[in-house]
Amino acid sequence: MYLDQLMMFLAMVERAALLLMALYFLTHMRMFQTIIAKQSRSSIELTVLTLFFTLFAIFSTYTGVHVEGSLVNVRIISIVSGGILFGPWVGIPVGLISGIHRYLIDLNGPSSIPCLITSVLAGLLASWVHIRANYSNYAKYGFLVAASCELLTMALIIALNQDKALAYSIVHAIALPMILGSLCVILIIKWLQDMESEKDKVAAYQAKQALKVANQTLPFIRQNSPDALKQVCKIIRNETQADAVAITDTQDVQVYVGHGEEQFCKVHTQISLMTQKAIRDNRIIESNDIREHAFRSLMIIFV
Template sequence: DIDGVTAIPCFITSIVAGLLSGLINRKVPKAQRWKIGILAGMLCETLTMILVVFWAPSFSLGIDIVSKIGIPMILGSVCIGFIVLLVQSVEGEKEASAARQAKLALDIANKTLPLFRHVNSESLRQVCDIIRRDINADAVAITTTDRVLAYVGFGESNYHDSDNDISPTTRQAIESGKIIIKNNDEAYRTPEIHSMLVIPLREKGVVTGTLKIYYCHAHRITSSLQEMAVGLSQIISTQLEVSRAEQLREMANKAELRALQSKINPHFLFNALNAISSSIRMNPDTARQLIFNLSRYLRYNIELKDDEQIDIKRELYQIKDYIAIEQARFGDKLTVIYDIDDEVSCVIPSLLIQPLVENAIVHGIQPCKGKGVVTLGINECGNRVRISVRDTGNGIDPAVVARVEADEMPGNKIGLLNVHHRVKLLYGEYVVPHKMYVRVTYAISMSPEKLWAEKRATVARPLSRFPARIHGLYFPQHVRVLLIR
């Protein structure tokens, strides 16, 4: 009654209740709001009763009104508190359910992550089996845009290698790029399945396949399952994309290594044959030895497998064959010093040292007018083996260093760049100085626990100032060292 005795008291307490509600929402922890809400509601109703008593025309009328409505109104405020508790419980359950679904998706992702390193039909079958067991599905499948890659669970016998075409529902999901839910329908090849969830898988924004979840009973695809499956499909899409990128990079690395292994520089071969032909008349024994060196060098390059780990002594045979041919070509212009410990023993990636020796001779010694020295050092230093190639040439142009770091070397000059890539991949960062030096030393220090890649460079000094050999890790003071760990 807008003109009744209770109108003004209810108006006042309604404003007070609104202010208290806002204050409770801002100041009181969520778990305690329902309790404080009940107390605040009882307080507001009590205030209403007091105002009614004082606002009534007579005290007896006010008491009569309060005696009739007081208890129901206070009990109503208590019920409102329990309703708030119920709403909070529902919201909390939703949050807990979302957290469980997110944890389930992450657990599945952690279990399946190793399987995506080498994607094939068997690894995808294992992925489907993990998903099926963790979400209690009857069947799970992964498809491309035209065929089923893996199917695990109920109805698996209906899928054969010769007949793995995708279903019309799957094709619809791929073409539309949208999730398709069938909660009371029969599957394409398995009529016993009545619930189906088809989620597109994307790589770089393009649909490349689907993740399919099946249940035999109808109406099993809930909203929480759909949200979890969508998150899981995004994780799978990312893992597939990363796996594809890794495979492409691995293929590129292998192709580059095969190119390096099979790369016989025409100029080197031409010069080697010229040196052999010149020696045939003047020194047949030397020619015979050069032919042996060349044949062994070629055989070594041809027989290598992809990034094969080989004994360092076997690598040395190939390097010495190469150097013998180059010394026959350059004569007294080239002097090679071997600083190699007799007992040194370790395995290294094939063709790791030869490109550095070739670089030192072709780009370090050949352009010089006078004689040059290349020092090949392989030394044991405690639990490490230090490999160094050093020349007395004109140094490295900073522009070349920058191109190597930026992976911008021409396609026909892959030797040094290949070593750069492989050392960086196996031993860490391969850092080169940004200044031009007269003497350049490439060095790799390897240990069972930690592996380092180094490049050492020396400033210009008279030849007599340099020691003929480098012992261990002790360098003269004028040697500039960069060690990156």
């Protein structure tokens, strides 16, 4: 009996790992990175998030483990994760749609109505947590919401079924793995939070570096002489660990410091096509094409 429950719990962890894997790939797509990082999202962006979590909740239903007419699955985990992380415009639709779907695919099943009720409730509670709880407590409350909904599902299976023997048999078999499986909510929420925290740390470090460079170079920039500009390039190169730094105007390279400095100063006086494009479009251009330069990193400052 306990071996069966262990296998069901591992099956739930496996399904939750699929959700994590899907989120991993999505968060490495620029569009989803932008959506996730935003504090306020458009209706289209919320629809995209709702669609993702709804599809995964439905997928969880279809890939659940069948136990005496019931299903061991991670639908609640998907609903709670989406609702807590992204709010009521995601949590409520995901809970409602996936709950109705669960009911319709097994109209007379012993757990169809309980799953419908708790799926909708999970979306509502997760949305409430998103609005009222502190961001740092999302994972903790996520687990409590998911575990509470699973407990309620077990109670409703017993309360709403005429065949009490079957109901108790189902609850006895699936209650423990379903409730313990709610721990996966913590894993999913914490992973996304840690990813956002890491981005914030990187942004803070970059801002600190930019301020440090600005403070060091400002006295030399004010002098606006070739020697002063060369010092600016050296400071920037040291602070950024770049291979080379150049300062140009809109036509020619004024100062160049770094890899190939002697050859560059003798031969290259006109700005590159990439620099011309950056000036024309008034934007930063990054290039990782090793055929462009003999070094890996290049910083160009326009004056």
